[in-house]
Amino acid sequence: MNLKAPRGTRDILPPASEVWNKVESKIKEIYRQRNFWEIRTPLFEETDLFVRGVGGTTDIVEKEMYTFNDKGGRSITLRPEGTAPVVRSYIEHKLHGEPQPFKFYYFGPMFRYERPQAGRYRQHYQTGVEVIGGDTPLIDAEVISLGIDILKEFSIKGWVLHLNSIGCRECRPGYIEELKSYFKKETVCKECSQRIDRNPLRVLDCKSEECADLKERSPSIIDYLCPDCSLHFSQVQELLTSREISFTIDPTLVRGLDYYSRTAFEIKTRELGAQDTIIGGGRYDGLAEILGGPNAPGMGFGMGLDRFLLMLEKNSFANYKNTPLDIFLVTIGDENVQKESWKILNMVRKAGFSADMDLLVRSPKNQMKFANRIGTRFTVIIGEDELAKGVVQLKDMEKGTQNEVNIEELISNIEANYRGG
Numbered sequence: 001m002n003l004k005a006p007r008g009t010r011d012i013l014p015p016a017s018e019v020w021n022k023v024e025s026k027i028k029e030i031y032r033q034r035n036f037w038e039i040r041t042p043l044f045e046e047t048d049l050f051v052r053g054v055g056g057t058t059d060i061v062e063k064e065m066y067t068f069n070d071k072g073g074r075s076i077t078l079r080p081e082g083t084a085p086v087v088r089s090y091i092e093h094k095l096h097g098e099p100q101p102f103k104f105y106y107f108g109p110m111f112r113y114e115r116p117q118a119g120r121y122r123q124h125y126q127t128g129v130e131v132i133g134g135d136t137p138l139i140d141a142e143v144i145s146l147g148i149d150i151l152k153e154f155s156i157k158g159w160v161l162h163l164n165s166i167g168c169r170e171c172r173p174g175y176i177e178e179l180k181s182y183f184k185k186e187t188v189c190k191e192c193s194q195r196i197d198r199n200p201l202r203v204l205d206c207k208s209e210e211c212a213d214l215k216e217r218s219p220s221i222i223d224y225l226c227p228d229c230s231l232h233f234s235q236v237q238e239l240l241t242s243r244e245i246s247f248t249i250d251p252t253l254v255r256g257l258d259y260y261s262r263t264a265f266e267i268k269t270r271e272l273g274a275q276d277t278i279i280g281g282g283r284y285d286g287l288a289e290i291l292g293g294p295n296a297p298g299m300g301f302g303m304g305l306d307r308f309l310l311m312l313e314k315n316s317f318a319n320y321k322n323t324p325l326d327i328f329l330v331t332i333g334d335e336n337v338q339k340e341s342w343k344i345l346n347m348v349r350k351a352g353f354s355a356d357m358d359l360l361v362r363s364p365k366n367q368m369k370f371a372n373r374i375g376t377r378f379t380v381i382i383g384e385d386e387l388a389k390g391v392v393q394l395k396d397m398e399k400g401t402q403n404e405v406n407i408e409e410l411i412s413n414i415e416a417n418y419r420g421g
C-alpha cells in the first residue's frame with residue numbers, strides 16, 4: 001500500500017517549516033504592534049454557520065466545502081474561511097458587551113475542495129484580521145493599511161490596491177435591479193445566464209471572455225451609492241491618501257452577499273506571473289445579525305499564506321536555512337558517560353544554547369559525521385578518561401580548533417569563542 005498525503009494537501013518539512021515559523025512570527029509582531037489579538041476557533045463548525053455566513057449561492061458553499069455527518073448525526077463542515085467563525089464566536093461570547101471594537105487576528109488551515117494548482121491547496125493556510133463593533137472609515141483604513149504594511153515589511157513590491165464600495169441595504173437593491181436589466185439585454189456566458197436572477201453581482205466576477213467586455217460597460221455601483229455610503233467611501237480614500245497609499249477604484253470588485261457592505265478591497269501582485277490577489281477583504285455590517293447576533297458591523301481581510309510564501313521564495317527572505325545548532329555532544333563510553341553527558345546537555349541548554357547529543361549510541365566516528373552533517377557550531381567530546389579529570393574536549397567546528405576545558409568553564413569558554421568569532 002502506497003500511503004500519500006491526500007490530493008491537494010502537502011507536508012511542510014524542515015527547513016521550509018522554519019521559514020513558515022519565521023514568517024508567521026513576523027506577521028504576528030505586526031498585528032500585536034497594532035493592538036490586534038489572536039483568536040483561535042475550531043477547525044470545524046456546524047455546516048449551517050457557513051451556509052448562512054458565507055452564503056448558499058457562493059461557489060464555496062455550493063461546490064467546495066468538506067461537509068460530513070459526525071457520529072452523532074450532526075452536519076459538520078471543515079472551515080472554508082475565517083470570518084464566519086470569528087463572528088460566531090463574538091456573538092456566542094457576548095463580546096459586544098465588552099469595550100469596542102474587537103481587533104482579532106487568526107492563523108490556521110482552511111479547507112476547500114478545489115482543483116489543486118500551484119500555490120492552491122485543499123488544505124491551505126490563511127491569516128486574517130477582523131475588527132468587529134464599529135463602522136467608521138477609520139476602521140476600514142486601519143485594516144487596509146495593515147495589509148499593505150505586511151507586504152512592505154516583507155519588501156514585496158509591485159502590489160496594486162483595488163478599492164470599491166458596494167453600498168448598503170439602502171442603495172444596493174436599486175443598483176442590482178439596474179444591473180439585472182442591463183445584463184438581460186446583453187449576451188452573457190452560460191453560467192452567468194443562470195446567475196442573473198439569483199445573484200447578478202457575480203456576473204461582475206466572471207472570468208470568461210464572453211463576459212469580460214460586458215463588465216467594462218456595465219453600470220457602476222459608484223453612481224448608485226447613497227449619500228452616507230458615498231461619504232464613507234470618500235473618507236476611506238482620504239485616509240489612505242493621507243498615508244500615501246495609492247489605489248485604483250475598481251467598480252467590478254464586488255462581494256455578492258447581502259451582508260457585505262461598503263468597502264471591498266483586494267491587494268494584487270504580479271509576483272507569481274498572472275495578476276493574483278494576495279490579500280482580500282471588506283466590510284460585512286450585516287453578518288452578525290444574519291448569524292442571530294446583535295448589530296455588530298465588521299471589517300477584515302484574509303491573506304493566503306501558501307501563495308505568500310511562494311512569493312517570498314522569489315525574494316531573499318526565504319533563502320533562509322535552519323539556524324544551526326550551537327552545541328552537539330559526542331559521547332565516548334558506556335551508560336555512565338551518557339548519563340553524565342545528559343547532565344552536561346541540560347547545563348548548556350539552561351545557559352541558553354541550542355544543544356543536542358547522540359541519542360542512538362553510535363560510534364564516535366559516526367557521531368562526528370552526524371555533527372558535521374547538521375552543521376553544529378561546537379562539538380563537545382565527552383569520554384570516560386576526561387570525565388574522571390572533570391574535563392571535556394571543546395571543538396570549534398568553524399575554526400577547526402580543539403581545546404581541553406574544565407566542565408565548570410565550558411559555558412564561559414563557548415561564550416568567549418562566540419564573542420571572539
Ligand SMILES: [Zn+2]
Binds near residue numbers: 227
Ligand atoms: Zn448606501
Ligand SMILES: [Zn+2]
Binds near residue numbers: 207
Ligand atoms: Zn460569465
